[in-house]
Amino acid sequence: MNQTGRIHDSLTIAMDKKLTQLSNNYRHEPFIHRVHDRLRRQNERAYEPELLSIGPYNRGKPALQVMEKHKHRYLQLLLQRRGESSVDRYVTTIRALEERARGCYEEDIDLYANDSFVEMLVLDGCFIVELCRKSENKSLADHRDVLFKREYLHHLIWRDMLLFENQIPFFVVDELFNMTKSTQEDCDKRTMVDLLLLFYNNTRKYYHYHTKFSGKNHWLQNASHGIDSGDVKHVLGLIHLHLFKLSLSSKQSPDRNCDSSVRWEFIHSTTELREAGIRFRVKHDSSLFDLTFSNGMLEISLITVDTKTECLLRNLIAYEQSLGNNDLKMVTDYVTLLYCIIKSPKDVSLLRRYGIINNMVGDDEAVSNTYTNTSSCVFVSHDRFCYKEVFNEVNAHCRQRRNIWKAKLRRNYFNSPWTVISFLAALFLLMLTFLQTLVALVPNLAHLHAALVT
Known part of the structure; x- marks a missing residue:
């Protein structure tokens, strides 16, 4: 065979090998991605962990090494509590899931030496399980446990657990939970979904459901809202799914039919809507995404804004952008809604006076900037926008001349006692x-x- 033939053969072999590897990689659709550069450039800190590394993308960063010691400590305490002297059982189980777990990541994970990938899954998974357990049952926490002596750390940890790039597959966490389930947890039919949502509840005080129920296990059934562990991709995906379930269970949820034939336009800011005669009122006992309009009254669920709001919204939006085109983008649409009605500090001030905004950052301009900045990372689907019907009703009301006259009369002659x-x-x-x-x-x-x- 001549020189050209040998080059051709070697090239064929190399290309066939790449195509075979590509085929193997796509046996399962990956769902843990890197943040797109366009999003990261807008606010890099919103996607970076402050304290805790979960998964391979942030593993090994010097600023996060302190928590690695806590992970080993939590694993050691778990073994002691269960009367076990070795991690062999857990390593063997997770090693059997290694190939499936690797296929969940968009990038090839270069952690092969000394089973580093399996070690990471065991440490990170057990840490998540034990942290949620101790949050729900404080008696399990060691008196020397710094994470529970300084409760403010829970907010930082939970913030890092919800980062788009800071994830491991949920089936790994769920498997480790089932392997270490206590007798009481087994009797209560407690799931890992329950524990994670309860940790969310304990960390985020303005959570959207309350646990005032009768019956021993009723709170558990309500906590998970019927979410099956098999439907959960990772922790961030669980919170997104939970918010979606809450929205669907609401009596007045956003339009889910999303008729693509309905044309719509954006609504104006709070100040402009008020000048057009629109009145505002906070909507109690409803899901975060609820918005209703009737007889000139726009009702909006309570909006709580703190220093972590932009970070959470950005990562939820990044997750939604990784979903298929047919999936509803609730958070994306919600941020679009808030950007429409909040264009300036004056809009924030008005909504705060109506009791709609709970401003925990103290500065109306900072709240306005939060939604202005976050809206820059959204791409709204014109056909599947959740609030199109409400937007059309609001705009139709604003176009009626008599409503404008009534608003001017009220503003010019009846704006104070x-x-x-x-x-x-x-x-x-x-x-x-x-x-x-x-x-x-x-x-x-x-x-x-x-x-x-x-």
């Missing part, structure tokens, strides 16, 4: 003047009538 009092006083004086004139005219009219008769 003093203007109302002044109007009533002027009206009273006008009526007195009219009556006085009428009384004065009555005798003259009588004389005129008599003269005409004669």
